[in-house]
Amino acid sequence: MNSPKSKRWNGKFDTLPVDYLKEVMAKMLDYGDRVQFSLAGAGSQLSYQVINALDKKMAFDRNHHLLASPTDEFTGTNASAVFTLDQVKARIAGVRVSTGTTAKTIRAARTGSGGGRTTAAKLGEQFATQRYEYFKNNRQTLPPAISEHSAEIAELMMKGKSVEEAFGEVVGKYFQ
Numbered sequence: 001m002n003s004p005k006s007k008r009w010n011g012k013f014d015t016l017p018v019d020y021l022k023e024v025m026a027k028m029l030d031y032g033d034r035v036q037f038s039l040a041g042a043g044s045q046l047s048y049q050v051i052n053a054l055d056k057k058m059a060f061d062r063n064h065h066l067l068a069s070p071t072d073e074f075t076g077t078n079a080s081a082v083f084t085l086d087q088v089k090a091r092i093a094g095v096r097v098s099t100g101t102t103a104k105t106i107r108a109a110r111t112g113s114g115g116g117r118t119t120a121a122k123l124g125e126q127f128a129t130q131r132y133e134y135f136k137n138n139r140q141t142l143p144p145a146i147s148e149h150s151a152e153i154a155e156l157m158m159k160g161k162s163v164e165e166a167f168g169e170v171v172g173k174y175f176q
Contacts, residue, residue, distance in 0.1 A: 011039055013083060014091065018092050021088055021092050024064075025089065025092065026064075027064060028088060031050040031052060032050040033051075033053065034085070035051065035083050036049050036074055036079050036080055036082045037079070038074055039078050039079060040073045047067065047073055049074050057074070059074065086123055088160075089157075090123050093127065093160060093161065093163065094130070094162050095123065123158075127154050131167075133163075134167060143174075143175040146167070146171065152170055153166045
């Protein structure tokens with residue numbers, strides 16, 4: 001995070017710390033597929049609410065503890081856009097995430113019958129580009145057969161690992 005703890009969050013999803021987002025993602029995996037952050041808090045770690053498929057909401061404080069009573073932190077101008085689990089995973093992996101897309105527009109894109117590309121397809125393309133760039137830049141230090149494990153590397157990236165972590169895990173698993 002570029003700003004010290006005493007400063008208010010600037011509302012940009014890309015400025016949230018990766019370690020904090022990993023904890024948020026863990027709550028999302030347990031309780032719901034969407035998240036919304038409170039703009040009312042200060043510092044780089046905020047209160048947030050996880051939203052499930054039935055639009056039930058569960059709020060957590062900056063320490064990832066359940067908030068006892070609902071507040072107006074997540075209403076009107078106090079709340080950020082809604083982000084999907086895929087967007088959180090992409091941000092953790094280092095992919096720039098657009099904050100203008102809400103979960104509802106993503107859901108419509110996935111279920112639509114038009115020829116438009118889904119967010120998941122775009123995310124897969126971004127991961128493929130990152131994998132290729134990493135491979136190209138580190139070819140001399142990687143095992144020759146690493147390309148046989150590209151699907152596993154992609155799966156690790158979809159789970160929130162950075163490209164470096166995904167390659168490192170596969171190299172450690174199969175080549176050491």
